[in-house]
Amino acid sequence: MSQETRVRFAPSPTGSLHIGNARTAILNWLFARHTGGSFILRIEDTDLERSSKESEESIYNDLHWLGINWDEGPDVGGKVGPYRQMERTHLYEEYTNKLLANGHAYHCFCTQDELEEMRQKALAEGKTDAWYDGRHRNLTTAQKQAFREEGRQPVVRLKYPDQDITFIDIVKGETTFPAGSTGDFVIVRSDGTPTYNFAAVIDDGLMKISHVIRGDDHLSNTPKQIAVYNALGWKVPIFAHIPMILGPDKSRLSKRHGATSVRGYADAGFLPDALINFMSLLSWSSPSGDEILSIQRLIDEFDFSRVSKSPAVFNVEKLEWMNGMYIRSLAIEKLTDLCLPYLQNAGYHLPERSVLEQIVAMVQENLERLKEIVEKLEFVFADKVIPATAEAVRMIEKESTSKVFWSFLRQLDKVEQLDFARFRQIMKTVSEETGVMGKDLWMPLRVALTGQIHGPDLPKVVDIFGKERCKKLVESALNI
């Protein structure tokens, strides 16, 4: 019973990592780390049409970005490899032959037209599943020979048992599929490649996978796969069908709901830990009730007993909030590193590192996504400052404004340098001198210095800008 836990994530390389698949990967990984078992990456590339090497690479990259590592996989090897299905064809052949030999599978020579006819006939009877009538189940050698001479390339079908198939899913509970709801399905295509329901079983069996954790869209594939395990005489693994992730309209999450690739979220400036934290909370919850959970806590606490059965809507607002929490908790050095690419990409002329860190720190608590750093800091890197909105213009057109500006400029001349403390002192003096205070005092200066009515604390801005820049900006504001 105390068999080693071995789980796998088995994406097909037909694009970059989808958010739904990423969630499956995350739960598998969390479970493996929680139990001290192994997490295996397997590439299911039997769909020759759609699979590509680039997709495989991008999946590795996205997984690495998330911080998910695997113990066995195409790139790192392992004792039950190879880990790319197209490199395992000899194994599928071997087991196909076994099934053919022990009578659990057979060659079917039906043409597309014949198949279509059967499908129509079944449809007329109100059946859409189990439409294949099993007509080639017991072909004689002579019949097979005749078909071959016609040039027909057979597929291999599994004899699906005429009985209920019941299994216990550790998230859904006991579920049974009644006999007759599935027909003899194809396990090997006419070109010799295995189909998903066959290859997955051969691989999971040979790779000693103990728990098959996947999206519940695979629930209805499970009886087929169990039939393969049984035909092979293999032990059936434990299944865990996790609920799907839905879009805001409650349909399966897809492109039309916006970004659905992990890459998209990475580019927008979401942090991997925040994304993992958020996604782990989709259909799972910590017994503590806490929501901001470190990866370590996630690993410590993750358990299928707390995975819910119902699907969850991907709530981007909450992800953004959570990402903001993570950004705020970042050390400034780290945050600056992460923001650097966005800033460089924006073409900003960046100051030396220590100054840059100060600048980034200024807007740290305003960020929900790293990408936003570009707009938040636009006023710092702009060539000139102009009031950005009508309201800003109004602030600067107030009667008391020029008084404030002149007073400010006079005070500025009295100091060698401008910094946080001196600025506060100056503002106090300006207020006393002009009698202007509060909003009317601060807003004009804010607009003069940043062009906007919202932004970071002014003393911080001034501290970074320094005396000369402030002087120039206020002087030019006087001419508006």
Add this chain to the structure above:
RNA sequence: GGCCCCUUCGUCUAGUGGUUAGGACUCAGGACUUUCAUUCCUGCAACAGGGGUUCAAACCCCCUAGGGGUCACCA
């Protein structure tokens, strides 16, 4: 349509027969403050419907409705 799965605030969820049904996001209001934001406080808001079982049901059973998935030589 057949089969399978699911159903607590708008969203994510806690809850396993006795709770004022709790928390989080969002939203609204307030406090703080030179603005925004942060932070803190307050508030709005839910057991899909109908039958049972029981002294007692969000929790157990049945039915209905709704949602999702799946019915390929895709995975």
